[in-house]
């Protein structure tokens with residue numbers, strides 16, 4: 001697999017400065033309004049991915065020092081923006097839970113999902129809800145049930161075994177890799193092929209494109225059976241600058257391979 005330098009996109013992403021951001025145009029989600037239910041002063045995450053575009057995770061999430069916005073504050077801000085979008089006849093494709101870390105860590109995440117669904121139905125009924133999640137909280141039934149209410153859940157799975165999982169994603173606490181896979185299988189059983197999986201490939205100090213790593217990852221994809229797989233590589237300066245990006249041609253080979261082996265549609269995103 002051909003690697004590219006990590007200097008192609010030399011900038012690190014700044015943290016989102018509010019509960020709502022955008023809307024932004026993206027190839028994956030069209031015109032998407034982002035929801036960040038997390039602190040604005042530091043990343044709040046259960047992982048410490050070497051490639052994180054926000055830099056290293058400074059604290060295990062229980063010790064995060066910045067306050068989280070209340071569910072009421074998040075929903076009030078969203079309603080204001082959606083009302084404005086409605087007045088401007090802005091056609092949003094998605095309203096996406098994402099932001100400064102892992103969005104399901106908000107203590108009232110299930111209520112937030114219900115609240116955003118109601119606001120969406122009222123002000124922008126054409127928009128679908130999406131979430132980008134690292135899947136570490138999915139073993140909790142309440143979180144899985146809330147995620148299942150979101151029309152387009154996109155889950156991260158960059159590894160096919162515990163070794164790469166620990167080395168690349170550097171989870172800061174449980175669950176173990178097998179538990180993540182088990183909960184993904186449960187979610188897939190609950191929601192069917194609405195489940196999408198995204199996988200970031202890198203080389204350098206960790207290489208999840210190596211033959212065995214790919215073999216293990218394809219095995220996990222086959223077990224989870226998402227509706228689609230999205231593969232991509234570095235887009236911004238990673239936390240660990242020794243990582244190398246993977247070229248588009250190599251990503252296309254990986255996408256073709258996973259489709260050939262599992263029958264699951266896979267595509268490359270730049």
Ligand code: SF4
Pocket residue numbers: 043045046047048049051052053054057100101102134
């Ligand atoms: S899961 Fe996302 S936000 Fe968390 S460390 Fe990894 S890339 Fe960064």
